[in-house]
Amino acid sequence: MKNASSLRSLPLIPKVKELLLELKKKQDENKKIYGEQYEHKYDDYICVDDLGYRRNPETISAHFQMILKKNNLPKIRFHELRHSCASLLLEEGVGMKEIQEWLGHSTYTTTADIYSHLDFSSKKRVANVINSAFAEQAKADKPNKIDFEETPILPTEKPNQEISLPKPRHLPTHRESQIKEINMIQTSSNIDKEIEELDKLIKQKQELLKKKHDMEM
Numbered sequence: 748m749k750n751a752s753s754l755r756s757l758p759l760i761p762k763v764k765e766l767l768l769e770l771k772k773k774q775d776e777n778k779k780i781y782g783e784q785y786e787h788k789y790d791d792y793i794c795v796d797d798l799g800y801r802r803n804p805e806t807i808s809a810h811f812q813m814i815l816k817k818n819n820l821p822k823i824r825f826h827e828l829r830h831s832c833a834s835l836l837l838e839e840g841v842g843m844k845e846i847q848e849w850l851g852h853s854t855y856t857t858t859a860d861i862y863s864h865l866d867f868s869s870k871k872r873v874a875n876v877i878n879s880a881f882a883e884q885a886k887a888d889k890p891n892k893i894d895f896e897e898t899p900i901l902p903t904e905k906p907n908q909e910i911s912l913p914k915p916r917h918l919p920t921h922r923e924s925q926i927k928e929i930n931m932i933q934t935s936s937n938i939d940k941e942i943e944e945l946d947k948l949i950k951q952k953q954e955l956l957k958k959k960h961d962m963e964m
Contacts (some may be wrong), residue, residue, distance in 0.1 A: 796806070808825050827880060833858075833861075836849070846862065
């Protein structure tokens with residue numbers, strides 16, 4: 748380790764444990780295959796070749812670049828996977844202090860200076876809290892009875908939702924108003940004529956009844 752803080756204990760992830768056990772099994776098989784040719788000087792090391800010699804770090808870096816090129820991935824250094832790990836932890840809501848201990852930084856400031864611009868998860872939580880507060884206030888300010896035709900309420904919690912507004916009411920033009928008034932006048936005039944005719948019929952019937960009565964007398 749390059750400094751004292753880098754020497755630390757971490758929990759063994761089950762998947763990593765599984766891979767280490769497979770590697771240990773392969774190394775034991777190589778010891779049997781190569782016998783005296785196998786180098787036991789590095790038995791406590793993990794990254795050794797088939798003969799037991801330590802692998803050159805440049806070999807890992809070179810193979811890593813081949814993997815990136817084969818899968819059309821951006822060119823980065825193998826060491827930068829450490830930053831990818833920290834970024835993923837931040838997105839999953841892991842605290843900066845916990846990431847500091849996992850990465851082995853000597854101080855919290857070092858971790859915060861490097862990864863504070865990537866701390867999206869905490870910013871999203873704050874934004875959601877503020878948005879919820881506004882939504883609750885909007886509900887509290889809403890009147891008991893709402894005329895949706897006069898005052899359409901637009902949704903605030905789903906900005907991508909399609910909004911269906913009420914159709915505008917048809918306002919009659921001046922010409923339409925004039926025609927309506929003329930029709931009302933004509934209707935009223937027709938009613939007056941019908942009443943006059945009824946009055947005449949009633950009078951005629953009354954006269955006939957009177958004559959019939961006089962004749963009977």
